[in-house]
Structures are given as C-alpha cells and as structure tokens.
Amino acid sequence: MSKENVLKVENVTMQFGGVIAVDNMNLEVDKGEIVSLIGPNGAGKTTAFNVITGVYAPTNGAVYYKGNKIIQNYPQGKMKKLYRGENPMTYTGQHAVAPTPDKITRLGIARTFQNIRLFKSQTVFENILIAKHMLRTSNIFTATFRLNGKEEARMRRESEELLHLMELDDVRDELATSLPYGKQRHLEIARALATKPELLLLDEPAAGMNPQETLELTQFIGRIRDEFGLTIFMIEHHMDLVMEISDRIYVLDFGKPIAEGTPEEIRNNPRVIEAYLGGAQNE
Amino acid sequence: MSTKKKNAWNVGLIAALLILLFLLEQTLPSSSMLFTVLKKGAIYALVAVSMNLLNGFTGLFSLGQAGFMLLGAYTYAILTIPMESRNSVYQYFDGGIIQFTLPIPVALIAGGIAAAVFAYLIGLPVLRLKSDYLAIATLGFAEIIRAVFQWDKLGPVTNGSNLLRNFPSFRSVVFPFVVAGICIALIVMLINSTYGRAFKAIRDDEIAAEAMGINLAHHKRLAFVISSFFAGISGGLLAMYQTTIQASMFKSAMTYEILLIVVIGGIGSVTGSCISSFLFIACSEWWLRFLDNENLYIGGFHVPFLRPGFRKVVFAVVIMAVVLFYRQGIMGTKEFSVEGIADFFKRKFSGKKEKKGGVSHE
Structure with a gap:
C-alpha cells in the first residue's frame, strides 16, 4: 500500500x-x-x-x-x-x-475548536450554510440579485444532506447554542465537514x-x-x-x-x- | 407562508403605502409637520439601515456615518447646481472649477460612489482595528473630512465653509420614500444572500468565521464600502431635503443620532431601524415640540419648567428609559413581517400562550 x-x-x-x-x-x-x-x-x-x-x-x-x-x-x-x-x-x-x-x-484543512465556537445567533442549519460560503462562485452582485439561484439551491441542498448524515435534522431550526453540549460538538464537526x-x-x-x-x-x-x-x-x-x-x-x-x-x-x-x-x- | 405569497404581500403593502402617501399629499396642506417627519424619517431610515449593516450585521462598530453622508451630500450638490446659478453660489471662487451638471439620479449615485471610494481607502488601514478603536478611528475620519471640506483652498470645488444651494430638491414625499425604499431593499437582499450570512458569521465569531474559510479583511471591507455607499446616497437625499448644505452640519452629533436610531430599533433589525427612525424624527421634530412652549396652559394651569430646550431634556430621559428597559431595542434582532402579525393575532384569538408574538424570526 x-x-x-x-x-x-x-x-x-x-x-x-x-x-x-x-x-x-x-x-x-x-x-x-x-x-x-x-x-x-x-x-x-x-x-x-x-x-x-x-x-x-x-x-x-x-x-x-x-x-x-x-x-x-x-x-x-x-x-x-x-x-x-x-x-x-x-x-x-x-x-x-x-x-x-x-x-x-x-x-x-478544516478544524474545530477546544472551546466550542459556533455562530451563536444562528440556527443549526445556518451554521452549516455559512461554511458553504467559501465554496461559492458568485460575486456580491450576483448573490445580491439572486442570479446565483442554482448555487444557492446547491448550498442549501448540500447543507440539508449533511445535516441528515450528521443526524442533526431534528434540531435543524434551533439556535445553535440551545443544543446540548454533545450535539454542539457534533454540529461543530459537521460545520467543519461542510467546507469539504x-x-x-x-x-x-x-x-x-x-x-x-x-x-x-x-x-x-x-x-x-x-x-x-x-x-x-x-x-x-x-x-x-x-x-x-x-x-x-x-x-x-x-x-x-x-x-x-x-x-x-x-x-x-x-x-x-x-x-x-x-x-x-x-x- | 410560501415565499411567493410573502413577496406578493410585501409588494402589495409597499404599493398601498405609496398610494397612501400620494393621497395624503393631495389632501393635507403641504406645510403639515407630517410631511417633514416622513421625508426626514425616510432619509434617516436609509442611513440607519446602512449603519445597521455595519454595526448590527457585520459587528463593526463604526462611527463614520456623518462623514460619508457629507461626502454624498457634497458630491450630489456640486454636481447638480445648475450652470446659471454657479456664479452666485461660488461667488467667492469665481464660479468654481466644476463647469458641468449631471442629472439627479446620476449625481445621487455618484455621491454614493464618492463615499464608497473614501470608505475603501480609509478601510485599508482602519479595518485592522477592532471595536472601540475602530469607532474612534472612523469618528476621527468623519471630523477630518468635515474640516477638509471647509478648507478655503478647496473652495473652487467645495465652496469652502459657505453654503451650497440652488441644487434641485424634491417636493413630493414620494421621492425620498422610493429612493430610500430601493436602497433598503438592496441592503435586505444583500443581508439575505450568502454574503449576508458571512457578515453575520463574522459578527458572531471572527475566529470561527475565518476557520470556515471566510476572508475577514475582504468581507469587512465589503461591508464597510457598501454601508458607506448607501450612507452617501442618504447624504444626497438629505441635501435635497434641506435645499442648502454646509459642511458644519455634518457633526458627530449626527452620527450619534443615527446610532441612537439603530440602538432603539434593535441592533441587527432592518425594520427596527426603519420604525425607530420615523419615531425618532417624529419625537424630535414634532411630538415633543410643545415642551419648548413656555406658555402652555392645561385647564388654566400653567405647566412649569417648560421653556425652549426643555424638549431635549425629556428626550434624553425617554432615551435613557428605552435603553434601560428595552435593551434589545424595539425589535431586537427580529424583523417585522406580515406573517409575524398574522401569527400574533392568531395566537391572541386562539387564546394560547406561546412565545412572543408580533414578530417572526427570519
């Protein structure tokens, strides 16, 4: 090997x-x-x-x-x-x-943190969606005027899939910080994985x-x-x-x-x- | 509610609002205080939302708004003063050196661009700073800009410390509503896009945002430049509203007023900023005016303490009360929406006690 x-x-x-x-x-x-x-x-x-x-x-x-x-x-x-x-x-x-x-x-190279660093005011789903931002091809104009519909849809679909794989879809719309500690860890790892x-x-x-x-x-x-x-x-x-x-x-x-x-x-x-x-x- | 239905509702509401404004204008005398409040309120709503984009959504505490408004106002005014009145406006500077005029929309956008260009340039060094330090640096910038624009040597362009006047203004209240409405809609679209999500991520946790592949310097600069662009446009609108401008108007007190509107409306709420902007302007220009009247009698009783300036005392107390008891502002980070109101009434009438109503979380 x-x-x-x-x-x-x-x-x-x-x-x-x-x-x-x-x-x-x-x-x-x-x-x-x-x-x-x-x-x-x-x-x-x-x-x-x-x-x-x-x-x-x-x-x-x-x-x-x-x-x-x-x-x-x-x-x-x-x-x-x-x-x-x-x-x-x-x-x-x-x-x-x-x-x-x-x-x-x-x-x-993605990482997680020793003291969990989630985006506090965002939901579980949004936390993952943010990580997809770096894989964008749209610029600020196409994004603002929604000319990147396909890309936006892909970001959302991939985030949904990841949530499902990480068994977080039941807490999809909860605030990230309201999750129990163990789940927050899972979410942080999931968010890191979202950057592929x-x-x-x-x-x-x-x-x-x-x-x-x-x-x-x-x-x-x-x-x-x-x-x-x-x-x-x-x-x-x-x-x-x-x-x-x-x-x-x-x-x-x-x-x-x-x-x-x-x-x-x-x-x-x-x-x-x-x-x-x-x-x-x-x- | 589906997105389409929501959009239909929003478009309907906006159309209804514009029609209402139009009808009001036809029926009420044009000297009514209502129009003053509506015009100035719309302009302040735009600049408050632009400040909210920076302070509330990106977490950059900047106090340069008055400076960017000044840039927008001056650019607009300088570019639109009609040729025939340039000699009288620039009477000490031989008619100035700018010898052309641009149409109003172009000049407004040029005002925004001028503010954005300056924002980009000062953003290069200043955006490395954080929180209070950034606030002090941007405040300093605004003061410097104000001083520079009053400088005699720049007179042929800026007319020094003299008034700029005779540029086109608006009479109808619909105009500032339409312009501010379009700009606020653009900001909302930006906030709801993937870039908006990146801004919010930076606000929540810079280190985590960076670990998610978000280029901090680039995104902070974007937010700063865009916010300044819209501040510039609102500066142009303010110039139109006031019909004359002078650099000494754009003091740091103006920035604090805008900051106050943002805080009262809720840091991180666009609709909150809009609502509180109208409330703020109505209070300071209209509803609390009676406090300045020394000879106010209620049923033969002479109300004590009232004298010119007392309004500001009451106003300060009101603001302190708001900040103490409504720390989140009127809306917190929530948004006002048709759906939220519908939910609120549903809950009221079904008698169920659930979470706070009246607003929905977008």
Whole structure:
C-alpha cells in the first residue's frame, strides 16, 4: 500500500518572547489515517494546531500539505536574537509563507475548536450554510440579485444532506447554542465537514464529555473518516478514545515531541509513561 | 407562508403605502409637520439601515456615518447646481472649477460612489482595528473630512465653509420614500444572500468565521464600502431635503443620532431601524415640540419648567428609559413581517400562550 502524505510538519518551532511553546516538532500524517497528538496540559498541542491552521506564523519551520509547502518562516526581526530553538539557519533567506486561516481552510484543512465556537445567533442549519460560503462562485452582485439561484439551491441542498448524515435534522431550526453540549460538538464537526475538507483537525473533541458520550464520539469519528474519506489529526485527553481509534500517536511534552508510534507502542513506552501518565498506568 | 405569497404581500403593502402617501399629499396642506417627519424619517431610515449593516450585521462598530453622508451630500450638490446659478453660489471662487451638471439620479449615485471610494481607502488601514478603536478611528475620519471640506483652498470645488444651494430638491414625499425604499431593499437582499450570512458569521465569531474559510479583511471591507455607499446616497437625499448644505452640519452629533436610531430599533433589525427612525424624527421634530412652549396652559394651569430646550431634556430621559428597559431595542434582532402579525393575532384569538408574538424570526 503506497502511503500518500497529507500533512507534514517540519522542524516547527513556536517561540513567544522567551518561551518556547513548540520545540522543533516534526510529524507526518498519511491519507486516511487517524493520528492523535497527546501530551500533558501546556505541552503546546493547541499551539501546534494554531500553527498548522495559520492562526500563528511559526517562528521557524515549514508545513506541507499534500506535498506543497503551505507555511514557512524563519526567525526575523527581534526573534533573530531571541531565538533559542533548533535549526535556525535551515529556512533563513527563503520566502516566508504565512497564509491567513481562511486560506488554509480553502486548501482543504478544516478544524474545530477546544472551546466550542459556533455562530451563536444562528440556527443549526445556518451554521452549516455559512461554511458553504467559501465554496461559492458568485460575486456580491450576483448573490445580491439572486442570479446565483442554482448555487444557492446547491448550498442549501448540500447543507440539508449533511445535516441528515450528521443526524442533526431534528434540531435543524434551533439556535445553535440551545443544543446540548454533545450535539454542539457534533454540529461543530459537521460545520467543519461542510467546507469539504480532506484533512480534519479536531481540538479535544471529547472535552467535557461523559464516558457514554465519548464512546459515541469515538464511533462517530471513525464513521465520518470512512464516509467522507477523511484524514483526521486530533488532540485529545481521553485515553480510551485515543487508544481506541488512533492509527498512530504523537506525544508532546514541554513543546518537544518525545514519542511516536502505534497505540500499543505508546502504551508501553517508558518515556511516555513517565512524562504523561506520571508513572501510574491507570488509563 | 410560501415565499411567493410573502413577496406578493410585501409588494402589495409597499404599493398601498405609496398610494397612501400620494393621497395624503393631495389632501393635507403641504406645510403639515407630517410631511417633514416622513421625508426626514425616510432619509434617516436609509442611513440607519446602512449603519445597521455595519454595526448590527457585520459587528463593526463604526462611527463614520456623518462623514460619508457629507461626502454624498457634497458630491450630489456640486454636481447638480445648475450652470446659471454657479456664479452666485461660488461667488467667492469665481464660479468654481466644476463647469458641468449631471442629472439627479446620476449625481445621487455618484455621491454614493464618492463615499464608497473614501470608505475603501480609509478601510485599508482602519479595518485592522477592532471595536472601540475602530469607532474612534472612523469618528476621527468623519471630523477630518468635515474640516477638509471647509478648507478655503478647496473652495473652487467645495465652496469652502459657505453654503451650497440652488441644487434641485424634491417636493413630493414620494421621492425620498422610493429612493430610500430601493436602497433598503438592496441592503435586505444583500443581508439575505450568502454574503449576508458571512457578515453575520463574522459578527458572531471572527475566529470561527475565518476557520470556515471566510476572508475577514475582504468581507469587512465589503461591508464597510457598501454601508458607506448607501450612507452617501442618504447624504444626497438629505441635501435635497434641506435645499442648502454646509459642511458644519455634518457633526458627530449626527452620527450619534443615527446610532441612537439603530440602538432603539434593535441592533441587527432592518425594520427596527426603519420604525425607530420615523419615531425618532417624529419625537424630535414634532411630538415633543410643545415642551419648548413656555406658555402652555392645561385647564388654566400653567405647566412649569417648560421653556425652549426643555424638549431635549425629556428626550434624553425617554432615551435613557428605552435603553434601560428595552435593551434589545424595539425589535431586537427580529424583523417585522406580515406573517409575524398574522401569527400574533392568531395566537391572541386562539387564546394560547406561546412565545412572543408580533414578530417572526427570519
């Protein structure tokens, strides 16, 4: 089976002032995989996500999506002196590539947020419909004068279909924030899927869920991976979920990747047990 | 109700309104305060809706509306003063340097475009700011524009700080209603389009909107430019209504009046802005006028405190009460519609207690 590389993070370092949040991270995600990023609180997982999605420009390093370089930076300005990370010279002098998050999404990388960010004043259906905006071909005039009837109809139809697939059609017209917590998570994932991504980044999808909801989410993530042909890269704390569905796991500690491997390998890796599980195996 | 039926209702209502206006004009004396309120109310409704597009639907707190109205008003006036009266209007500047006139509709649209162009240019730096900072920057812009237009060196174009007059105006109340109506309809169509949804997404959560592939800078600029375009057109209408204009009219107090209309009507409600605009103008120009009358007697009793300017005190209290007790404004984020009223009465008569009636959620 030939592996097609979807996401490649290369020597990425993110330094805020004197603090290194992500230290020389390297990782790869192949097509169709579910890869998890784990680590204790403050290990830099969400920062890594924010670098990949363009929220932060990395201090140093590059990110590739399907073989194309999408992000690249090297220490510049004040950071030249402050930089304490590795490989400071690798990217120096090359063009800095720093796309905004919306460009990253349009490339096919969608994400969800650790603290759910839904459009509060909109209904469930409208939340999904908004995500279809980026796939428009109409401009502001054709949209205002309804000359894009076909496109508008397609947006609505696709959103309806997605709602149906995500089993959200019974709450179609409710305000997004009036949904129960678990459903809000589902909706956020559905909204990300509405942008038709190939790579889905989930930031702690099971945060605040009880074991039953976590179990449902586990099945849900597996299902959408198969149904939408997705590649999934996620941050998670719930070990049951991570061990159950991950193909591979990366472990981050104090910004540094300390281990990589299958769930089995990670479970038995002494460094991981020491750093993450604090020596006691009680997952 | 189906969309077609709804549209038929709306068209019918608008036609009925225009006919009513026409009939009123035929029957009532033209000096009636009602017409003043209707004309000015329609103009303020347009600028309030344009401000609502920005503040209420895109979540950009901008206070530059008076500046854009000034641009629209001046562009309209400068381009429509008839050739024969240019010498008397620009008496200190040898008749000015603009020596042509344009038809009224073209000049109105040109006013909108002038405002939009300036909005685009100042939007480039200013739209990087957020909330209060954006408000201060746009307010500053409006003040600068006002000062620049009074500058003597620009006199050949703007007539300096002197009045611009003799440009064509309207007499019938139908004209501002039709123009403002068309513009508001365009804004509503925009809000209901996929771009409108993107604007609302930015208002609700910028970070999430960006993660949904919405280009923040582009969409904010669009909203800013479009809002300014319509503010420019309403500026042109205001010039027509007042028959003379002067840069010193477009003070920041004007922006606050418009902001007040938007807040009272409900931030994020187009119909709310329209209704509150008429109420606001009626109160400030008409209904509360009696408070300025020093010698008011009710049944032989001399009402105390009344004197010129007292109206503004009462007005301020009314506004404070509205903001304190109706924090959502008259309409909240809801819209006034035929369907909503029908539902309201159905509920009333069937005696069922359900959610708030009278309005429907679009």
